Amino acid sequence: MSNSLKTSRRTFLKVSGTAGGGLILGFNLYSCSTMPDNPIFSNLEINAFILINGDGTATIKAKNPDIGQGVKTSLPMILAEELDLPWEKVTVEQAELDGRLGSQFAGGSTGVKTNYDNLRNAGASVRDVLVRAAANRWEVNAEDCKTEDGFVISGRNKLHYGHLAEEAAQLELSEAPPLKDPQDFKIIGKSKSDVDIKKIVTGQPLYGLDQEVEGMVYATVLKPEVFNSTLTSFDDVEARKLSGVIDIFKIDAMDNPVNRVDGVAVIAENLWTAFKAKKLIKASWKEPKGYITSLKQLKGDFKKGLAAKGEVLRNDGDVAAEFQKSGNVIEATYEVPFISHSQMEPMNFIADVRENEVFLVGPTQTPGSANALASRITGIPRENIQVKFTRIGGGFGRRLGNDYASEAVFISHKIKKPVKLVWSRENDFLGDLYRPAGCYHFKAAMNGTEVKAFDVNICTTSRYLYRGGSPAHGTEAFPDQQPAGMIPNFRVSYSPLLTNIPVGALRTPGVNATTYAYQGFIDELAEKAGMDPIDFQLQMIGDEDRDMPYSDHGGPTYNTKRLRAVINLVKAKSGWGQVNREGISRGFAAQMVFGTYVACIVDVRNISGKIKVDKVYITADCGRVINPIGAEAQVQGGVTDAISAAFYESLELQNGKPQAQNFDQYQKLRMKDSPEVDVSFIANGEAPQGLGEPSYPILFPALTNAVYKATGKRVRELPLKKHGLV
Amino acid sequence: MAIYNITVNGEQRQVDVDADTPMLWVLRDSLDMVGTKFGCGIAQCGACTVHLDGNAVRSCSIPVSAVGEAKITTIEGLSEKGDHPLQEAWREHDVPQCGYCQAGQIMNAAAFLSKNPNPSDADIENATHTNICRCATYNRIKAAVKTAAANM
Ligand code: FES
Numbered sequence: 001m002s003n004s005l006k007t008s009r010r011t012f013l014k015v016s017g018t019a020g021g022g023l024i025l026g027f028n029l030y031s032c033s034t035m036p037d038n039p040i041f042s043n044l045e046i047n048a049f050i051l052i053n054g055d056g057t058a059t060i061k062a063k064n065p066d067i068g069q070g071v072k073t074s075l076p077m078i079l080a081e082e083l084d085l086p087w088e089k090v091t092v093e094q095a096e097l098d099g100r101l102g103s104q105f106a107g108g109s110t111g112v113k114t115n116y117d118n119l120r121n122a123g124a125s126v127r128d129v130l131v132r133a134a135a136n137r138w139e140v141n142a143e144d145c146k147t148e149d150g151f152v153i154s155g156r157n158k159l160h161y162g163h164l165a166e167e168a169a170q171l172e173l174s175e176a177p178p179l180k181d182p183q184d185f186k187i188i189g190k191s192k193s194d195v196d197i198k199k200i201v202t203g204q205p206l207y208g209l210d211q212e213v214e215g216m217v218y219a220t221v222l223k224p225e226v227f228n229s230t231l232t233s234f235d236d237v238e239a240r241k242l243s244g245v246i247d248i249f250k251i252d253a254m255d256n257p258v259n260r261v262d263g264v265a266v267i268a269e270n271l272w273t274a275f276k277a278k279k280l281i282k283a284s285w286k287e288p289k290g291y292i293t294s295l296k297q298l299k300g301d302f303k304k305g306l307a308a309k310g311e312v313l314r315n316d317g318d319v320a321a322e323f324q325k326s327g328n329v330i331e332a333t334y335e336v337p338f339i340s341h342s343q344m345e346p347m348n349f350i351a352d353v354r355e356n357e358v359f360l361v362g363p364t365q366t367p368g369s370a371n372a373l374a375s376r377i378t379g380i381p382r383e384n385i386q387v388k389f390t391r392i393g394g395g396f397g398r399r400l401g402n403d404y405a406s407e408a409v410f411i412s413h414k415i416k417k418p419v420k421l422v423w424s425r426e427n428d429f430l431g432d433l434y435r436p437a438g439c440y441h442f443k444a445a446m447n448g449t450e451v452k453a454f455d456v457n458i459c460t461t462s463r464y465l466y467r468g469g470s471p472a473h474g475t476e477a478f479p480d481q482q483p484a485g486m487i488p489n490f491r492v493s494y495s496p497l498l499t500n501i502p503v504g505a506l507r508t509p510g511v512n513a514t515t516y517a518y519q520g521f522i523d524e525l526a527e528k529a530g531m532d533p534i535d536f537q538l539q540m541i542g543d544e545d546r547d548m549p550y551s552d553h554g555g556p557t558y559n560t561k562r563l564r565a566v567i568n569l570v571k572a573k574s575g576w577g578q579v580n581r582e583g584i585s586r587g588f589a590a591q592m593v594f595g596t597y598v599a600c601i602v603d604v605r606n607i608s609g610k611i612k613v614d615k616v617y618i619t620a621d622c623g624r625v626i627n628p629i630g631a632e633a634q635v636q637g638g639v640t641d642a643i644s645a646a647f648y649e650s651l652e653l654q655n656g657k658p659q660a661q662n663f664d665q666y667q668k669l670r671m672k673d674s675p676e677v678d679v680s681f682i683a684n685g686e687a688p689q690g691l692g693e694p695s696y697p698i699l700f701p702a703l704t705n706a707v708y709k710a711t712g713k714r715v716r717e718l719p720l721k722k723h724g725l726v
Numbered sequence: 727m728a729i730y731n732i733t734v735n736g737e738q739r740q741v742d743v744d745a746d747t748p749m750l751w752v753l754r755d756s757l758d759m760v761g762t763k764f765g766c767g768i769a770q771c772g773a774c775t776v777h778l779d780g781n782a783v784r785s786c787s788i789p790v791s792a793v794g795e796a797k798i799t800t801i802e803g804l805s806e807k808g809d810h811p812l813q814e815a816w817r818e819h820d821v822p823q824c825g826y827c828q829a830g831q832i833m834n835a836a837a838f839l840s841k842n843p844n845p846s847d848a849d850i851e852n853a854t855h856t857n858i859c860r861c862a863t864y865n866r867i868k869a870a871v872k873t874a875a876a877n878m
């Protein structure tokens with residue numbers, strides 16, 4: 001067990017009434033129905049994750065931020081499973097930033113995968129001390145005790161956890177407690193609805209925007225229309241005339257644009273006044289050097305980027321020699337646009353900077369970084385900074401950055417009052433960290449149905465370069481991405497492009513673009529080979545079971561047997577090649593994404609030149625599934641989100657200004673464009689992987705490959721809207 | 727600022743706000759009823775949907791001064807115990823992902839079902855097309871509205 005999960009001393013958080021543990025010492029034998037709920041205490045902390053109540057129920061801490069990926073439900077399920085407590089007896093509570101809980105973070109579909117073992121251990125260690133407490137009391141061996149449904153049982157002795165918690169809290173926790181045989185799982189693998197469902201459907205406060213603190217004022221910001229412009233001056237005379245306006249001042253950029261850029265803060269007694277006052281401010285901005293004024297200009301830059309000799313990331317065999325001797329060379333260029341996160345809950349954060357302490361609450365995927373940033377801004381030590389995080393109205397990678405929290409801290413620090421900062425939707429489009437735009441040039445040499453050489457040259461607006469990290473190709477180009485290792489001559493090159501457009505991580509960063517491009521091009525090769533696209537990919541993958549080295553996220557290897565298995569299942573499920581439905585054209589794509597294997601078949605109709613997605617079949621192998629109902633939702637959501645992006649989404653620029661600053665101009669997919677998504681899983685006992693992202697990238701190529709079948713048009717540049725196809 | 731008397735979930739409420747303050751912010755910031763959500767502020771997304779005399783409206787785009795005698799119902803007042811057939815169906819189908827849009831989705835669907843208790847699939851699609859779900863829970867929204875209609 002990692003150090004972070006070790007607990008120090010256990011303490012009562014709340015004790016109500018008289019401590020009742022002693023009252024039951026005399027009773028060792030009860031039947032379920034006559035057992036009194038005697039111990040009158042609640043939230044007795046046994047370890048940092050689990051607090052036991054006197055009535056035998058437990059409060060379980062949800063360690064990570066929930067952005068809609070369901071970890072507030074699935075991670076506590078793992079704890080409850082090993083604690084061996086029925087789910088009905090569990091209350092889940094959102095943890096705050098707490099060093100004892102390990103890394104608290106939402107990103108990269110890592111929540112379940114990186115916490116599974118630790119949380120099993122943490123749950124089992126509590127079960128283990130409860131068993132030992134019972135054994136001590138009954139003077140029997142711990143080995144002769146078992147647990148069932150929140151009771152410890154030995155022979156005719158039976159007590160629920162509430163009777164044993166106080167004694168258990170005195171015992172040392174074991175670092176290697178016995179774990180359940182997965183065959184005995186009662187919670188993992190069974191569908192549990194979201195722990196917040198009742199609150200969500202009745203409108204109870206849950207999100208950052210719903211929070212308030214005593215004495216707070218409201219704030220919003222004015223942002224420049226050309227990204228990363230600097231504020232030169234502003235006139236706030238009219239704005240200050242509005243009653244309820246408290247203050248207006250400049251927000252200073254920090255050293256790194258992902259931490260904060262220039263803006264004007266408007267502080268008011270209520271949010272509506274702040275929004276109105278913002279519109280009355282006249283600000284002058286100076287555009288940054290070398291800014292992108294139009295997508296046409298960007299296209300030119302990509303061309304130059306591709307022409308420049310990029311860094312070679314992988315070079316197997318000799319592609320150039322193969323191209324020279326081959327009589328069958330195919331080339332194609334794919335392109336993806338900047339797209340917005342447009343997470344449903346606009347950015348917001350509450351900061352209360354006091355003399356030597358800070359209180360923060362809000363929606364962030366990285367509460368630890370928010371803490372560090374607040375410390376840098378205020379000079380107040382990190383241990384004096386409390387960070388609470390809320391349920392989050394969508395993340396998709398946008399809230400990995402804490403620029404908005406940084407603004408709230410800056411404002412509160414300045415006005416010496418608690419402040420609730422809220423961005424308008426327009427702020428959100430002007431302050432997003434967009435999915436990087438990119439360009440992918442492919443060249444392949446074929447001999448019959450065999451691919452002899454494969455060369456891909458990539459140029460993107462690198463997010464690592466933007467934020468000053470390295471390497472520039474990180475999350476932009478993946479040297480081991482399939483079909484690397486399956487073709488003898490294989491080269492991947494990369495050139496980064498730095499622009500003023502803010503870029504960041506969006507649902508499967510980089511992979512969402514490369515998967516579209518690679519799998520689209522492979523479909524072109526299948527056609528050249530005169531083969532069925534599925535047969536062609538299976539031939540390329542080969543019959544042998546191999547662990548393919550994969551140096552990026554999801555590695556260190558992926559397995560070709562598992563990849564073939566998802567392909568074969570989705571093929572069977574969809575009746576590919578067997579069932580031909582009138583008017584339906586089909587496209588296919590498959591790949592390992594972040595450790596999860598996904599294969600997808602999209603059925604489309606061509607209705608007078610417009611594409612309608614009829615149905616999507618997708619099979620995923622993410623190892624053990626923790627919460628099936630949540631898992632299915634993630635896959636459906638990812639697929640449908642990708643249809644939205646593929647159909648409509650692109651950040652359009654005019655004179656450097658985004659043309660869309662709200663949903664009237666930036667179209668999102670709605671009900672009538674949303675097809676049925678048929679999700680299947682390969683049930684196996686493999687280690688669990690993430691699911692919040694993998695279904696997203698695979699949809700793009702499966703869709704555009706279907707569009708080709710339906711229209712004869714290869715969509716090598718997204719979105720479909722650009723081509724009049726939707 | 728001016729005093730407005732409005733009826734929210736059957737109760738008379740008094741607020742002192744600017745005449746142009748949208749109902750959304752009156753509900754959220756003056757009355758502390760935060761179930762109604764802010765998504766776009768320009769009547770595009772439907773996150774702020776409430777009922778005005780039983781009709782689904784976008785509270786971000788209705789100033790408090792325009793409400794008058796009309797009765798406002800919010801997600802908090804849709805049912806006493808949170809057991810409106812739509813709320814039950816949402817639980818049964820585990821519709822939400824992030825959940826942020828869902829109060830608006832439910833309020834929109836509730837107004838629709840009250841007028842069309844036996845909808846066809848196409849009716850449901852048309853009626854729910856108005857609201858964006860960024861997490862794209864559309865399959866389950868549709869299924870849940872169907873279930874609710876059957877149970878009403
Ligand atoms: S917030 Fe009112 S429709 Fe979007």
Ligand code: FES
Pocket residue numbers: 068344393394822823824825826827828858859860861862863
């Ligand atoms: S559930 Fe997240 S926006 Fe609908």
